[in-house]
Amino acid sequence: MKREIILYKSISTDLLEQLKNRFIVHQHQLKSEMDDSFFSDLQRVEGIIGSKLRVDGHLLDQAPHLKIVTNISVGYDNLEIEELTKRGIMATNTPDVLTDTVADTVFGLLLATSRRICELDQYVKLGRWDENIGEHLFGVDVHHKTLGIIGMGRIGLAVAERAHYGFKMKIVYHNRSTHSYAEKNINATYASLEELLTVSDFVLVMAPLVPETVKLIGEKEFDLMKETAIFLNGSRGELVDELALIHALQSKKIWGAGLDVYEQEPISKESLLLQLKNVVTLPHIGSATRETRYKMAKLAVDNLMKGFTGEVPPSLINPDVLTD
Numbered sequence: 346m347k348r349e350i351i352l353y354k355s356i357s358t359d360l361l362e363q364l365k366n367r368f369i370v371h372q373h374q375l376k377s378e379m380d381d382s383f384f385s386d387l388q389r390v391e392g393i394i395g396s397k398l399r400v401d402g403h404l405l406d407q408a409p410h411l412k413i414v415t416n417i418s419v420g421y422d423n424l425e426i427e428e429l430t431k432r433g434i435m436a437t438n439t440p441d442v443l444t445d446t447v448a449d450t451v452f453g454l455l456l457a458t459s460r461r462i463c464e465l466d467q468y469v470k471l472g473r474w475d476e477n478i479g480e481h482l483f484g485v486d487v488h489h490k491t492l493g494i495i496g497m498g499r500i501g502l503a504v505a506e507r508a509h510y511g512f513k514m515k516i517v518y519h520n521r522s523t524h525s526y527a528e529k530n531i532n533a534t535y536a537s538l539e540e541l542l543t544v545s546d547f548v549l550v551m552a553p554l555v556p557e558t559v560k561l562i563g564e565k566e567f568d569l570m571k572e573t574a575i576f577l578n579g580s581r582g583e584l585v586d587e588l589a590l591i592h593a594l595q596s597k598k599i600w601g602a603g604l605d606v607y608e609q610e611p612i613s614k615e616s617l618l619l620q621l622k623n624v625v626t627l628p629h630i631g632s633a634t635r636e637t638r639y640k641m642a643k644l645a646v647d648n649l650m651k652g653f654t655g656e657v658p659p660s661l662i663n664p665d666v667l668t669d
């Protein structure tokens with residue numbers, strides 16, 4: 346008899362067919378409040394695949410047969426890992442396959458913000474280009490500047506490599522542990538958070554969302570940055586105190602910001618961030634290319650399949666479930 350699973354994100358037809366060959370697939374849309382039919386299916390399913398659904402003890406109480414939760418994302422701040430492990434439920438994510446794509450997006454944000462690409466695109470399209478632009482629309486250089494990376498992991502390193510090899514930038518980073526590969530190969534220097542904020546021309550947040558990183562960057566941290574600094578967030582909105590960011594931008598404590606993620610997503614249409622010219626805003630599209638989204642879904646499907654064959658899923662987050 347086929348096992349039952351929930352799929353709550355759209356994936357390509359070939360991957361959906363693979364799932365349907367193996368499982369009874371209940372398809373749902375992710376909503377802020379999942380409906381009764383979702384919870385009714387949850388009672389029977391052994392796997393869940395999708396991204397962003399909050400999986401906590403309350404939800405797990407309603408999923409008595411669940412064996413695996415498969416995220417189609419590398420970040421897994423939506424999953425209560427301790428709760429899943431306690432119940433012997435596997436959790437998986439999609440690392441590596443998206444690293445270069447997200448690094449490209451972050452570098453795009455860095456260039457767009459520093460060279461005012463979006464603002465000047467509008468300037469041309471709205472018919473304002475009557476003569477050479479004046480100094481008030483000049484950008485700032487990227488090459489040879491200092492990039493500070495908070496969270497030098499897979500994506501942080503891929504951004505740092507672009508900055509080092511392509512733009513001859515100096516790299517400073519802050520983690521809980523040192524990154525010997527980055528130090529040896531691209532001359533990255535470890536710094537305390539305070540030092541990184543003080544010396545960097547570009548500050549990039551790329552650390553995961555965990556209790557210790559909530560509002561890691563707030564008023565005190567913006568105060569430490571250079572007045573010419575550009576702040577970039579490619580990780581999760583909750584790592585930044587958004588009101589403090591708005592204040593820092595309005596009061597010109599920093600020069601600009603490039604954002605892919607926000608405290609609330611989709612961002613409120615009333616957010617002051619949307620009214621500031623020195624901010625480039627993207628709708629959380631770090632990994633959003635056809636090729637990469639396909640690879641992520643494929644890896645997630647592979648994780649799910651292996652979860653039921655006794656093999657170890659390739660990106661198992663909580664291996665403790667295998668020994669408990």
Ligand SMILES: NC(=O)C1=CN([C@@H]2O[C@H](COP(=O)(O)OP(=O)(O)OC[C@H]3O[C@@H](n4cnc5c(N)ncnc54)[C@H](OP(=O)(O)O)[C@@H]3O)[C@@H](O)[C@H]2O)C=CC1
Binds near residue numbers: 498520557581
């Ligand atoms: N915008 C988008 O679309 C995307 C966003 N993301 C986000 O990017 C994050 C990073 O992904 P990825 O690079 O693959 O993850 P990694 O785990 O490879 O890297 C995260 C790095 O953050 C560091 N870190 C962890 N905790 C802290 C802390 N408290 N303070 C400072 N540094 C810390 C870790 O180093 P150490 O352990 O030494 O502290 C690690 O090197 C994801 O968790 C996700 O939230 C990912 C993909 C797409």
Ligand SMILES: O=CC(=O)O
Binds near residue numbers: 417418443631632
């Ligand atoms: O935000 C996206 C992810 O993969 O994490």
